[in-house]
Amino acid sequence: MAEEVKLLKTWSSRFGLRVVWALKLKGIQYEAFDEDLSNKSALLLQYNPVYKKVPVLVHNGKPISESLVILEYIDETWKQNPMLPQHPLEKARQRFWAKFNDEKLLPSISGIFTKEGKEREEAVAASLENLKFVEEELKGKKFFGGEKIGLADLVFGWLANLICVFEEVLGFKIIDERFPLLLAWMKEFSQLPIIKDNWPPHDKMIIKYQEQYDKYHPAK
Amino acid sequence: MEEVKVLGSWPSPYGFRVQWALELKGVEYEYIDEDLFNKSDMLLKYNPVHKKIPVLVHNGKSIAESAVILEYIEETWPQNPLLPMDPYERAMARFWLNFVDNKDKAAPFVSFFIGVGEEHEKAAKEAKELLTIFEEQGLGEKKYFGGEEIGMVDLAMGWIAASLGVIEEIVDVKILDAESLPRLHAWVQNFRAYPVIKNNLPDHDKLLENYTKKREMFLASIAT
Numbered sequence: 001m002a003e004e005v006k007l008l009k010t011w012s013s014r015f016g017l018r019v020v021w022a023l024k025l026k027g028i029q030y031e032a033f034d035e036d037l038s039n040k041s042a043l044l045l046q047y048n049p050v051y052k053k054v055p056v057l058v059h060n061g062k063p064i065s066e067s068l069v070i071l072e073y074i075d076e077t078w079k080q081n082p083m084l085p086q087h088p089l090e091k092a093r094q095r096f097w098a099k100f101n102d103e104k105l106l107p108s109i110s111g112i113f114t115k116e117g118k119e120r121e122e123a124v125a126a127s128l129e130n131l132k133f134v135e136e137e138l139k140g141k142k143f144f145g146g147e148k149i150g151l152a153d154l155v156f157g158w159l160a161n162l163i164c165v166f167e168e169v170l171g172f173k174i175i176d177e178r179f180p181l182l183l184a185w186m187k188e189f190s191q192l193p194i195i196k197d198n199w200p201p202h203d204k205m206i207i208k209y210q211e212q213y214d215k216y217h218p219a220k
Numbered sequence: 221m222e223e224v225k226v227l228g229s230w231p232s233p234y235g236f237r238v239q240w241a242l243e244l245k246g247v248e249y250e251y252i253d254e255d256l257f258n259k260s261d262m263l264l265k266y267n268p269v270h271k272k273i274p275v276l277v278h279n280g281k282s283i284a285e286s287a288v289i290l291e292y293i294e295e296t297w298p299q300n301p302l303l304p305m306d307p308y309e310r311a312m313a314r315f316w317l318n319f320v321d322n323k324d325k326a327a328p329f330v331s332f333f334i335g336v337g338e339e340h341e342k343a344a345k346e347a348k349e350l351l352t353i354f355e356e357q358g359l360g361e362k363k364y365f366g367g368e369e370i371g372m373v374d375l376a377m378g379w380i381a382a383s384l385g386v387i388e389e390i391v392d393v394k395i396l397d398a399e400s401l402p403r404l405h406a407w408v409q410n411f412r413a414y415p416v417i418k419n420n421l422p423d424h425d426k427l428l429e430n431y432t433k434k435r436e437m438f439l440a441s442i443a444t
Contacts, residue, residue: 088295
């Protein structure tokens with residue numbers, strides 16, 4: 001039976017991007033649909049009625065939503081170039097750090113972008129603490145997955161692209177020389193062909209995030 | 221030789237999930253109860269990033285985050301599987317696990333527990349809507365969320381069977397009744413009666429005391 005794989009995402013979504021990378025990593029052919037979230041398609045509402053969010057993977061007509069759930073599904077369905085190691089403890093480690101990114105790191109860094117005053121200071125402090133943990137995890141490793149990229153790399157991957165966009169819009173550095181391992185990882189990760197060829201365009205990102213920043217911090 | 225420890229903090233439902241998983245698989249373990257206002261060196265050593273329970277320690281190696289722990293338990297002790305074999309069915313199970321643990325989705329239940337007045341009424345309504353989603357889309361016609369047998373999603377939903385009744389008692393509002401949510405109501409009875417679960421449920425009176433105190437403490441703190 002011919003495989004039919006569709007991916008509903010947006011052009012800039014970091015959660016959609018991790019699914020794109022996973023599909024490219026495994027050499028899976030798919031059809032991409034970029035949604036306009038201010039005008040959600042009937043397809044999206046049909047395929048993700050609970051959250052109405054992207055990304056959604058549709059495999060032979062069956063939808064899966066929530067990016068981490070999608071990544072696990074991809075890894076279990078297509079066995080080539082595994083994203084997760086065999087050993088349960090190492091698998092747990094990858095899953096732990098994936099959750100850490102989504103539940104701690106990403107929200108704290110977003111907080112720097114969206115908040116002001118004391119709340120921003122708190123977001124900065126939280127981000128630095130979270131980044132320290134991530135830096136520690138990279139000790140002795142080229143990637144979070146070891147010699148090759150794994151699930152955690154795909155999940156942290158947004159840092160390699162979006163941080164410099166944030167830093168340009170904000171006018172200050174978030175990941176500086178205090179995090180040499182993280183900076184080295186960002187460089188290595190960005191140079192991988194499947195990553196490099198699939199970045200959303202930098203200029204478009206700057207425009208988008210500058211607009212967003214202005215919305216959060218309207219000039220008084 | 222296996223050495224399995226579980227760090228929990230009664231009556232945390234996240235700790236219970238881990239214990240239930242181990243019990244269902246017949247894995248022997250040592251349970252250590254933590255005082256979260258006075259965290260042990262062991263907890264800080266085994267979960268330095270979050271400093272939270274539950275933590276599973278297997279032959280000296282620690283795993284934190286209940287969802288991660290459950291997957292680890294499933295892979296390490298494959299007997300009495302808690303996840304289906306089919307990748308799509310597994311994805312559906314993981315989707316529900318994610319849904320239950322989603323902070324935004326849990327918020328109405330928290331407000332139902334500690335809220336008052338209009339906020340509480342709104343929370344009761346939203347919580348009931350969530351329970352309806354659980355019944356209609358999660359449980360469907362199945363006996364358990366896992367199908368014929370208890371699975372990982374049942375363990376995550378287990379807090380409903382273990383403690384929602386006590387919360388309803390304290391706030392004197394019923395949201396999970398047999399008439400409007402017959403299948404979920406039946407699920408609660410089946411879950412509580414399941415052999416291994418039956419012996420590992422929080423004691424009603426102790427839970428009532430603990431939760432009553434918690435609600436009072438919270439209400440007192442916002443009154444100031």
